[in-house]
Amino acid sequence: MVSYVIRRLLQSALILLGVSLVTFILLYLIPADPARQIAGRSATAQTVENIREQLGLNLPFYEQYVRYLLNLLQGDLGRSYLQKTEVSELIAARLPATLLLMAGAIFCELLIGLTMGLVAALKRNTPTDTTLMVLSFTGVSSPQFVIGILLLYVFAVQLGWFPIGGYGTFMHLVLPSLTLGLLGAGWYARMMRSAMLDVLRQDFIRTARAKGLKRVQVLFGHAVPNALLPIIAMIGIDIGLFMSGIVVVESVFGWPGIGQLAWQAIQRVDIPIIMGVTLVSACAIVLGNFLADMVAPLIDPRIKLR
Amino acid sequence: MKVRYLTGVASAALLAATLAVPASAEDIKQGGSMIVTYKDDVSTLDPAIGYDWQNWSMIKSLFDGLMDYEPGTTDLTTDLAESYTISEDGKTFTFKLRDGVTFHNGRKLTAEDVKYSLDRVVNPKTQSPGAGFFGSIKGYDAVAAGEAESLDGVTVVDPLTVKIELSRPDATFLHVMALNFSFVVPKEEVEKWGADFGKHPVGSGAFSLEEWTLGQRLVFKRNADYWRAGTPKLDQITFEVGQEPVVALLRMQRGEADIPGDGIPPAKFLEVMKDPQSKDLIIEGGQLQTGYVSMNVKMPPFDKLEVRKAVNMAINKERIVRIINGRAVVANQPLPPSMPGYDKDYKGYPFDPEAAKKLLAEAGYPDGFETELYVYNTDPNPRIAQSIQADLAAIGIKAELKALAQANVIAAGGEADQAPMIWSGGMAWIADFPDPSNFYGPILGCAGAVKGGWNWSWYCNEELDKLAAEADSITDPARKEEREKLWGKIFTSIMDDAPWVPVFNELRFTMRSDRLGGPDAIFVDPVHIPVNYDYVWAKDVQ
Numbered sequence: 001m002v003s004y005v006i007r008r009l010l011q012s013a014l015i016l017l018g019v020s021l022v023t024f025i026l027l028y029l030i031p032a033d034p035a036r037q038i039a040g041r042s043a044t045a046q047t048v049e050n051i052r053e054q055l056g057l058n059l060p061f062y063e064q065y066v067r068y069l070l071n072l073l074q075g076d077l078g079r080s081y082l083q084k085t086e087v088s089e090l091i092a093a094r095l096p097a098t099l100l101l102m103a104g105a106i107f108c109e110l111l112i113g114l115t116m117g118l119v120a121a122l123k124r125n126t127p128t129d130t131t132l133m134v135l136s137f138t139g140v141s142s143p144q145f146v147i148g149i150l151l152l153y154v155f156a157v158q159l160g161w162f163p164i165g166g167y168g169t170f171m172h173l174v175l176p177s178l179t180l181g182l183l184g185a186g187w188y189a190r191m192m193r194s195a196m197l198d199v200l201r202q203d204f205i206r207t208a209r210a211k212g213l214k215r216v217q218v219l220f221g222h223a224v225p226n227a228l229l230p231i232i233a234m235i236g237i238d239i240g241l242f243m244s245g246i247v248v249v250e251s252v253f254g255w256p257g258i259g260q261l262a263w264q265a266i267q268r269v270d271i272p273i274i275m276g277v278t279l280v281s282a283c284a285i286v287l288g289n290f291l292a293d294m295v296a297p298l299i300d301p302r303i304k305l306r
Numbered sequence: 307m308k309v310r311y312l313t314g315v316a317s318a319a320l321l322a323a324t325l326a327v328p329a330s331a332e333d334i335k336q337g338g339s340m341i342v343t344y345k346d347d348v349s350t351l352d353p354a355i356g357y358d359w360q361n362w363s364m365i366k367s368l369f370d371g372l373m374d375y376e377p378g379t380t381d382l383t384t385d386l387a388e389s390y391t392i393s394e395d396g397k398t399f400t401f402k403l404r405d406g407v408t409f410h411n412g413r414k415l416t417a418e419d420v421k422y423s424l425d426r427v428v429n430p431k432t433q434s435p436g437a438g439f440f441g442s443i444k445g446y447d448a449v450a451a452g453e454a455e456s457l458d459g460v461t462v463v464d465p466l467t468v469k470i471e472l473s474r475p476d477a478t479f480l481h482v483m484a485l486n487f488s489f490v491v492p493k494e495e496v497e498k499w500g501a502d503f504g505k506h507p508v509g510s511g512a513f514s515l516e517e518w519t520l521g522q523r524l525v526f527k528r529n530a531d532y533w534r535a536g537t538p539k540l541d542q543i544t545f546e547v548g549q550e551p552v553v554a555l556l557r558m559q560r561g562e563a564d565i566p567g568d569g570i571p572p573a574k575f576l577e578v579m580k581d582p583q584s585k586d587l588i589i590e591g592g593q594l595q596t597g598y599v600s601m602n603v604k605m606p607p608f609d610k611l612e613v614r615k616a617v618n619m620a621i622n623k624e625r626i627v628r629i630i631n632g633r634a635v636v637a638n639q640p641l642p643p644s645m646p647g648y649d650k651d652y653k654g655y656p657f658d659p660e661a662a663k664k665l666l667a668e669a670g671y672p673d674g675f676e677t678e679l680y681v682y683n684t685d686p687n688p689r690i691a692q693s694i695q696a697d698l699a700a701i702g703i704k705a706e707l708k709a710l711a712q713a714n715v716i717a718a719g720g721e722a723d724q725a726p727m728i729w730s731g732g733m734a735w736i737a738d739f740p741d742p743s744n745f746y747g748p749i750l751g752c753a754g755a756v757k758g759g760w761n762w763s764w765y766c767n768e769e770l771d772k773l774a775a776e777a778d779s780i781t782d783p784a785r786k787e788e789r790e791k792l793w794g795k796i797f798t799s800i801m802d803d804a805p806w807v808p809v810f811n812e813l814r815f816t817m818r819s820d821r822l823g824g825p826d827a828i829f830v831d832p833v834h835i836p837v838n839y840d841y842v843w844a845k846d847v848q
Contacts (some may be wrong), residue, residue, distance in 0.1 A: 030713075031714050031717050032711070032713030032717055036716075036717075038433060039433075040436070041358045041435075041760050042436060042438050042733075042738060042748060043435050043437065043438055044437070044438040044441070044450075045756065045758070046451070047433075047434075047438060047450070048434070048758065054431075054433065079501065082349045083347060083350065084349065084350040084352070084355060084501065084505075085350075085520070086502050089520070090520060090521070093519075093520035094520065094521045097521070121730070152553075157556055163562075164553055164557055164560070164562075165549060165550075167522060167548075169482065207409070237551060251550070254548045254549075254550060254553060255548070256521035257521075258518075261521065264346050264347060269711070269713045296500040
């Protein structure tokens with residue numbers, strides 16, 4: 001177990017190193033000149049050269065990369081080219097909003113997905129089942145910016161039940177969480193349905209019924225907990241899905257998280273921010289997968305970590 | 307002969323006159339607040355560094371410079387300077403500072419601060435994008451090269467007098483002293499915050515920064531000790547960031563915001579203009595901007611004058627203006643109409659595809675040729691480029707569209723052999739200050755025709771460069787008209803060589819909620835872009 005954890009941590013470090021290298025190369029290849037961009041349109045050639053030197057942009061590629069890594073090891077993600085603020089400060093200021101949104105999304109996807117899956121399993125092969133599965137399929141396949149704008153238009157603009165984007169109160173959280181969670185809800189509905197069908201066929205369910213338990217007791221005391229086990233482990237993997245979703249959802253709803261930060265930085269080619277957010281997301285994904293793997297044997301003793 | 311200009315009294319009187327809607331300025335009660343929304347995070351508020359149209363006006367509200375403009379106009383006036391004198395040779399400016407001006411931290415502003423701020427902005431360590439504007443100050447080269455810390459030409463005569471000597475006459479120098487880059491910062495605060503001064507700005511302006519929550523909002527509070535009595539009118543301004551323009555518009559219509567700072571989104575423009583409820587809330591103004599197609603005179607076939615003229619006659623500018631819902635006026639010369647030096651009588655090239663075809667044949671391209679048109683990939687620019695593409699096709703020129711990110715188009719334009727044609731939309735030159743010289747050097751002069759420069763047509767006419775230098779050495783205000791005439795001539799001479807197709811001058815439309823009062827001109831201020839926040843007042847406290 002301990003050796004497994006150590007091995008996984010080493011692997012994670014390698015993955016992060018790889019991510020940083022690939023991102024750095026991609027950003028290096030962009031034909032925009034950061035020094036010129038910082039200097040602005042009225043700068044003289046001398047100013048541009050000064051800036052290039054101060055940022056080390058005149059160094060060969062590998063030297064720039066090594067410099068970046070050394071700073072990174074000291075927790076220094078650099079300064080934004082355009083905002084002139086420490087990237088770590090920008091990310092730290094926005095991380096709570098993103099975590100809150102993710103928590104909301106996890107709540108939404110579990111609530112909606114599990115309920116739908118459960119009902120579909122109990123009403124197997126009825127029109128209800130079919131309808132729910134079509135809905136879940138729609139959830140899985142709809143682009144989030146479409147869902148987001150649709151929800152915003154109907155519930156915020158037309159009905160006025162929710163604020164039109166922004167951040168601050170519980171009401172602000174509802175629509176973006178729902179948008180981010182619907183994709184996962186679709187997956188969970190399908191997983192929950194098949195897990196339930198699987199469990200309901202098992203011997204211990206028959207035993208429970210045979211000893212005279214009420215239907216509700218059988219369902220929530222025996223069937224659901226067993227069906228839930230494999231699903232819980234999936235939440236860690238969701239974090240990776242969310243990381244791609246937040247860029248869209250946060251931009252649509254004006255949610256002040258790191259996804260919005262990334263989107264702004266990409267549009268303005270603010271390289272240190274793009275690097276920083278990419279690394280933070282990669283960390284989150286690695287961590288999510290790691291947690292999912294660690295939790296799995298606790299839930300199902302048949303799984304052993306080696 | 308020494309000349310003495312506007313004193314404080316005169317400028318105050320002028321100010322009152324501009325603001326006398328609906329009552330006199332003194333009758334407007336102070337108080338109230340407004341909410342301005344923006345899509346992007348506010349970048350730095352350090353006046354030496356901030357250089358986008360979002361922080362430009364914010365910095366003007368937080369800081370002061372020696373000079374400024376009358377609200378809502380392009381007329382220079384004094385600001386921190388109470389008065390100034392110019393020596394006869396036009397190379398020495400002596401500014402007398404207003405007494406009793408304090409920074410937001412309570413300390414008195416002196417001539418030392420003016421000197422410190424100018425030394426700082428030129429110092430390469432500051433990385434100021436505006437350092438080059440101060441090139442005419444004596445000692446600039448040594449400081450810019452990092453060999454000296456202090457500008458030789460700037461001397462503190464006494465605590466309220468600063469003398470600035472130039473190495474050459476510079477007719478635009480007073481405009482430079484009104485640029486944000488020259489604004490006065492307190493040394494102790496700059497040293498305290500270091501690179502984070504832009505997040506903790508302390509100036510002497512009408513507002514002070516009260517709160518800045520990264521990624522969410524900034525709050526400006528009225529500076530009760532502001533030297534201009536009765537200004538600003540509002541107690542508080544909240545800037546909310548991270549809001550898409552469409553969302554911002556909806557929030558404004560619901561009364562949750564007062565000014566959508568990014569303007570009216572193009573997709574909503576017609577709807578808003580037709581809506582009887584909102585059309586009265588929209589204010590239209592000009593902009594010191596020209597949208598143009600550049601032709602790289604170093605890349606064949608655009609090295610041929612006939613070809614460039616043919617392109618000038620082939621493009622249907624009226625249709626392009628229609629594409630953007632009439633949010634612009636057709637242009638025929640590089641200068642925008644509100645810029646001094648604009649030649650009202652100049653007719654430009656007519657739209658005449660037949661004549662264009664003839665010119666192409668004369669140049670040796672009876673069947674046209676293939677080329678590339680670079681364009682910034684955000685709406686409406688690709689649509690405009692398509693319209694240009696169709697016009698060119700009509701005279702036989704097959705132009706392939708290269709729609710790229712802004713930074714990439716700019717990079718391509720800065721190479722001598724990469725972009726034969728560029729549609730400037732979304733990146734177009736907007737004047738830093740209302741003077742024609744600002745429309746020449748970087749974008750049409752030889753100085754800009756360098757690798758990484760902004761002269762995308764790589765046009766370099768040394769004779770015109772000489773004329774330009776001559777015009778800028780006319781510093782005597784009495785010869786202002788002569789100077790503007792000369793500039794007008796330079797720009798129409800450029801059109802004889804046709805390195806550009808001037809297409810349109812964009813108009814600006816600002817929408818503001820019914821709660822806000824103030825003269826229309828300050829909502830489309832040509833200098834305090836987008837809005838001159840200092841003179842907005844709230845109707846609900848009147």
